[in-house]
Amino acid sequence: MPLFDALSFRKTVYASGGCHSDALRPGIILSEDEHELLLDCVRCGFCLASCPAFAQTLDEADSPRGRLHLLRALFEGRINLTETLLKHFDVCLACRACQAVCPSGVRYGFLIELVRARLERMGYGVTRHSPLLRMLIKWVFPYRRRFNAFVSFVEMVRKIGLVKLASQLADNIAFTDRLRKWLQVEGMLPRERQRNAFYDGRSVIPPKGKRRMRVGFLLGCASDVLLKSVNEASVKVLAHLGCEVVIPNGQTCCGAIAMHVGFEEDAKRFARRNIEVFEKLGLDAIVTNAAGCGAAMKEYSQWLRDDELFSERAFKFSSLVRDFSELVCELPFSETMKPLLMRVTYDDPCHLLHAQGIREQPRKLIAAIPSIEFVELEESDICCGGAGIYGLLFSENSMWLLERKLERIRESGADVVVTANIGCQLQLQYGVRCYGLNVKVMHIAELLALSYEIGR
Ligand code: SF4
Ligand code: SF4
Structure with missing residues (x-):
C-alpha cells in the first residue's frame, strides 16, 4: 500500500466513518458515469503543492487527491458519510488550482460542484454552517434590488453607530454566533459605494468612433450593488475602444455562487434566464468583469447539457462569453x-487563471501603460481566501490565506494591487483595511479607465 494510503487516508477513514463515531448515513452519491471520472486520478500528488486548503492543515484528506480518494471510497461503500468527512469537502475553496496542474485532466471543479449539489439535496449542504448566510445566498445576493436594499440597511445601521456598539459588546461578552456572522458580513462590505452609474436608464452605450463590435454586458450582483465604479469603468473602456455595449434589463445573477454552494437548480434557472435575455440581441460577445461569473457562464453548456430546450442555446451562449481583459x-x-x-x-x-486559463492578458494590459512599473506578485496564483462566500463561511481559514496574500503584496513594494474579479477586490480591500496596508486595490478596468483618462 502506498504511503498516502497507509498514513493519511486510513487515519481519515477511521476518523470519519470506520469507527462510526459520527456516522450520519451510508452515502452513495455518484452515478456509475460520475464514478468513472474519479478513476482519472492516478494519485500522483502533483496537485498537493497548489492546494490552499491542504497548505493550511497538511492533512491529506484536505487535499484534492485525498478528497477524490474519499469520494471513491464513499461511492464504493467502504466508508460512511460523516460530519468529519463532510468538513473535508466543505473546506475546499473550489479554486481549481489543482485542476490546472493535474497531468491526468481530472475534472475536479466539476466533481466538487456535483458533490455539493448532491449533498445539498441530502440536507448536508455547505451552507448548513450558517442559516443566515444560507438565507442571504438563496434569497438576497442573487437579486440586485434585494441585495441593494440589504446593503442600504446595513449602511444605515452602521451610520447610527449600532455596528460599533455591537462590535464593542462582541469583544466583551459572549455573543451569539449569529450576531458575530452579521458583524462579519458588515465588515466585508465596502465603506463607501457609488450609487449611480452613468449608464442607468440606458440599455445601449454607443462606441467612441467606428463600431468594432456589439457586446452584451453582464452587470453582476456584487459589482452592480457594491462596486458600481468597476462596472462604469468597464463599460467606458469598452465603448472607448469601439464597442457598442448592450446592457439588457432582464439579465440576472450568473448563478456562480448558487452552483458553488450546491443550489444547482437555482443556478440553472439563472442560466436559462440569461440565455433568454442575451441570445436575442445579435451580439459578437458577452462580457463580464467578474472572473467567477465568466467561469460560470462559460460552463452554461455543461450545466444545461441534459436540457432539451436549452443545451444548444447554452452552447452558443457560452461560446460568446469573454472576460473583460480577454x-x-x-x-x-x-x-x-x-x-x-x-x-x-x-x-x-x-x-480567471485556473478555471479560464487567462494569465497573460491582464499582465499585457498593465504593462502596456506608459511609465507604469509592473512587478510580479509572489504566489499570485494562490487564492486570497475570498472564494465566493468562503470568506464568510470559514473566516479563520480565509483570514489565514488573506494574511499570507497581504504579506506578499507588502513585499512587492507596490502602490497598487490590481485584480480582475469583484470578490477578490472586496476581499483584498477588506484585508488592506484590517491590516492598515498603504496600498490601493483596483480592478483592471479602473486602471485602464485612468490611463485612458475616462474615469470619474
Ligand atoms: S494531480 Fe491529478 S492525478 Fe495527480 S493526484 Fe492530483 S488529481 Fe490525482
Ligand atoms: S479546488 Fe482549490 S482548495 Fe479545492 S482541492 Fe482544488 S486546489 Fe484545493
Whole structure:
C-alpha cells in the first residue's frame, strides 16, 4: 500500500466513518458515469503543492487527491458519510488550482460542484454552517434590488453607530454566533459605494468612433450593488475602444455562487434566464468583469447539457462569453493610453487563471501603460481566501490565506494591487483595511479607465 494510503487516508477513514463515531448515513452519491471520472486520478500528488486548503492543515484528506480518494471510497461503500468527512469537502475553496496542474485532466471543479449539489439535496449542504448566510445566498445576493436594499440597511445601521456598539459588546461578552456572522458580513462590505452609474436608464452605450463590435454586458450582483465604479469603468473602456455595449434589463445573477454552494437548480434557472435575455440581441460577445461569473457562464453548456430546450442555446451562449481583459486584448488597447506613474502588481483571480486559463492578458494590459512599473506578485496564483462566500463561511481559514496574500503584496513594494474579479477586490480591500496596508486595490478596468483618462 502506498504511503498516502497507509498514513493519511486510513487515519481519515477511521476518523470519519470506520469507527462510526459520527456516522450520519451510508452515502452513495455518484452515478456509475460520475464514478468513472474519479478513476482519472492516478494519485500522483502533483496537485498537493497548489492546494490552499491542504497548505493550511497538511492533512491529506484536505487535499484534492485525498478528497477524490474519499469520494471513491464513499461511492464504493467502504466508508460512511460523516460530519468529519463532510468538513473535508466543505473546506475546499473550489479554486481549481489543482485542476490546472493535474497531468491526468481530472475534472475536479466539476466533481466538487456535483458533490455539493448532491449533498445539498441530502440536507448536508455547505451552507448548513450558517442559516443566515444560507438565507442571504438563496434569497438576497442573487437579486440586485434585494441585495441593494440589504446593503442600504446595513449602511444605515452602521451610520447610527449600532455596528460599533455591537462590535464593542462582541469583544466583551459572549455573543451569539449569529450576531458575530452579521458583524462579519458588515465588515466585508465596502465603506463607501457609488450609487449611480452613468449608464442607468440606458440599455445601449454607443462606441467612441467606428463600431468594432456589439457586446452584451453582464452587470453582476456584487459589482452592480457594491462596486458600481468597476462596472462604469468597464463599460467606458469598452465603448472607448469601439464597442457598442448592450446592457439588457432582464439579465440576472450568473448563478456562480448558487452552483458553488450546491443550489444547482437555482443556478440553472439563472442560466436559462440569461440565455433568454442575451441570445436575442445579435451580439459578437458577452462580457463580464467578474472572473467567477465568466467561469460560470462559460460552463452554461455543461450545466444545461441534459436540457432539451436549452443545451444548444447554452452552447452558443457560452461560446460568446469573454472576460473583460480577454476581450480588451483583442482590441487596439494601447493606442490612447496615457502614462501613469505607479508601481503596480497583479493578483490572479482563481476563476480567471485556473478555471479560464487567462494569465497573460491582464499582465499585457498593465504593462502596456506608459511609465507604469509592473512587478510580479509572489504566489499570485494562490487564492486570497475570498472564494465566493468562503470568506464568510470559514473566516479563520480565509483570514489565514488573506494574511499570507497581504504579506506578499507588502513585499512587492507596490502602490497598487490590481485584480480582475469583484470578490477578490472586496476581499483584498477588506484585508488592506484590517491590516492598515498603504496600498490601493483596483480592478483592471479602473486602471485602464485612468490611463485612458475616462474615469470619474
Ligand atoms: S494531480 Fe491529478 S492525478 Fe495527480 S493526484 Fe492530483 S488529481 Fe490525482
Ligand atoms: S479546488 Fe482549490 S482548495 Fe479545492 S482541492 Fe482544488 S486546489 Fe484545493
